[in-house]
Amino acid sequence: MLRPTVKDIAKNAGVSLATVDRVLNGRPGVRKSTIDAVFKTIDEIGYVRDVGAANLARRREYKLVFVLADGDSQSSAAVENKINEIISGPSTERTVLEVIKAPEGDLHKVANILNSLRKKNYDGVAIMAPETPLVRDAILHLKEAGVSVVTLVSDIPDSGRDHYVGIDNVAAGRIAGFLMSRFLGQQGGKVLVTSGSMRLRDSVERRLGFDSYILDKNQPVNALATVEGHDSIEILTNAVSNALLLHPDIRGFYSVGAGIPALLALLRGTERMESAIVIAHDLTPQTREGLENETIDAVIAQNVGHMVRSAIRVLKAVSDGSQIDPAQELIRIDIVLKENLFNWS
Amino acid sequence: MLRPTVKDIAKNAGVSLATVDRVLNGRPGVRKSTIDAVFKTIDEIGYVRDVGAANLARRREYKLVFVLADGDSQSSAAVENKINEIISGPSTERTVLEVIKAPEGDLHKVANILNSLRKKNYDGVAIMAPETPLVRDAILHLKEAGVSVVTLVSDIPDSGRDHYVGIDNVAAGRIAGFLMSRFLGQQGGKVLVTSGSMRLRDSVERRLGFDSYILDKNQPVNALATVEGHDSIEILTNAVSNALLLHPDIRGFYSVGAGIPALLALLRGTERMESAIVIAHDLTPQTREGLENETIDAVIAQNVGHMVRSAIRVLKAVSDGSQIDPAQELIRIDIVLKENLFNWS
DNA sequence: TCCTACATGAGTTACGTACCTCATGTCTAT
C-alpha cells in the first residue's frame, strides 16, 4: 500500500487527527493511554514522518554556524573553503550556514564568540578549536541553551558536545607508524616527529598512536622526542635544524600537525631528501605539492567535504531529535599517496 | 530576505503564476521572449526550486532497481547487504528500492532482466554486470525508454549509461603497483597476478594499471602473466598451484578480483606465507579476515555504502534532470590496512 | 448536583509546488 500518513494513524488508532498531531509533536492534553495507543499504531502500520512535508509546514530553517579557531591556518582554510562551496552551491536545503573565524591563538576570543552565539538562537554550532577549560565551559553553556554542538577535526571531550566529527587520531597515528615502518624497511632507523603545536588534542593523539604502533609491533624504529613549533614557524625551523644537526642519521620524518612547509624547506636540496621518508597529515596545497614532487611519501587525511556535510547532517538531526546513520557519519582515515592523489579535490 | 518562491518570480517578472509554472515545468504555450524573461528573473532573484515541496506536490516516488550480475558473489553480496540496510533503515525519502540478482554467469539472463524492466516503468536502474554486447544493447534500450541508468563497480562504456558509480580501476591497479613495490623493497621480485575472471572490465583495468606503474617507475618487479579462474575456484586453484611450482621465488601476490580464499588456502602453512606480500581488492569477510591475521598486507577497496547512496542520488538527479555534485559523487579508492580496518563496516 | 479541569474531535489555514480548467486578450491569415 501507499506510504501511511497521519490520517492512517488516526483511522487505525480510532482517534482524531488533532490527537495524533498532539502526540507526534509532544503537545500536552493527551491521556497516557491514548499516547501509547497512537504509538502502537504508528509501529504497526509503519508510519514514518514525511520530513519534507513537515519542514514545509513548519517553515523550518536550520541556522548553523562553524567556528574555526585552530592554530593551523591551512587545515581550517580547507574546511572554510568547503563550507563556502556548499553555501554557494545549489540546493541548500533549508539550511543557513555561517562561518566565524577566530584570530589564531586567541583562546579567550574563541570562548567569547561561543558565548555570544547563545543569544542569537542558532540551531547548531560546529567547533574546531583547541581544548581549553574556557572553550569547554562555553560549550556546556551552549548545550544548556539548547543549541546542538559538534566538535570538528579535534575533539573536546567532557564538554557535553553531542558528537565528534572527525577521525580517530590515535588510529591515524598508528597508521602513520605502520607506513613509516613499512617504508623504512627492515633496517628501520631514527624518525623525527614534528608538530606545529601540541596544544591541539589531535596532535597529541597522533603522536600517541604512532608510538604505540612502533612499540606494539616491536619495530626497529627509533622515534625521537617531538619537536614543537609553539605556533611559530621560526621556532619550529630552529628546532628542526638543531635536531638535524644532532642526528645526522634521521631516516624518517612524521609531521603530526602544521609546519610541513618549514620542514620541507630545510630538507630540500640536501642529499637526505632523496632517501628520507616523509609522512604528513591533512591535504593542503603544501602537502599536495609534496606528494606530487615526491618529497612527501604519504599523507594521512580526512575527507573535508564529507566532514562538513556530516557536521551539517548531525547538527540537523540532533536539533530535531532524529536518528543519524552511524555508518554514514563515520569519518574515515584516508591514506593519500601520489598515486591516488587525483582522488581528492 | 526569505528564500524566493514562484510567487516572487511572477511578481518580479511581471507575469502570472501560471506562466511561471509553465516555464518551470516545460509546458507549452509560452512565447520565447517570455520564457527568457522568466529565466532572467529566476537568475536575478536566485530562485531555487524547493525540492521537498515539489516532490510533495507531484507525489513523486522514485522507483529504483539494482541489478546485480557479476560473477563474484562476494562483492555483489556486499552491495546487496548495503541496499537492504538502506531499505530497512529509517527515512527512505520517497524512494522505493529493489534488488534483482541474476544467476552467476548467465549473461543472457542479465540482458533479459534488463529488457523486462522497460515495461515496469522504473525511474532508474543501477547495473553491476560484465560488459557484453547483449548487456550494452539492453542498456541502450533502457535509455531509449527514458530510464536513468548507472553502472556500478565495473563500467560499461558506449552503452549510453548516464553515469558510472565506482572507482577508477586503472588508478586502483597503479596504487596496487605502488604498494607492492614499496612493500617488496629495493630487492623487488616476482609477482603473481590472479583473477577470478578477466571478463569483468574492472579486473582487466586493474591489471593494466598495475603493469603501467611497474613499467613507468621502472620498479624491480617482475609481474607474471595473469592466472585466471574463469569463474571456477577449482580452475583457479590448479592454475595457482602450477604457477607456484613453476616459480618458487614468487615474493608477491596481487589478486585483481575474486578468488582470494583459494589463494590464501594454498599459501597458508607454507613458509612462503611469512614473507610474501599479498594485495587484494574489495573488503569481503575473507579479505577482512586476511588483514586481521596478517596474511593479506593491503586491500584496495571502495566504500560500498557511499557507492550505493551515490547511485541512488545520481539516479534521482538524472530522473528529474537536476544537477549532481561531482565532488560528492566521486568514489574514492580506499587503501585498507590492518591498522585502519576498523574504519570500514 | 453543578462546576471545573481536562481529553478529544472537528475544522481551518499555511507551507511551496504541480497540475488543471476556463476565460480573456492579441496577433495573423484569409
Next chain:
DNA sequence: ATAGACATGAGGTACGTAACTCATGTAGGA
C-alpha cells in the same frame, strides 16, 4: 472584418504535516 490559433491570467485543488481555535464530552471534586 472575422475566425482561429496562440499567449496569458485568474483561480482552484492537492500533496502531508504543523499549529491553531473552538466546541463538546466526560470524570471527579465540592
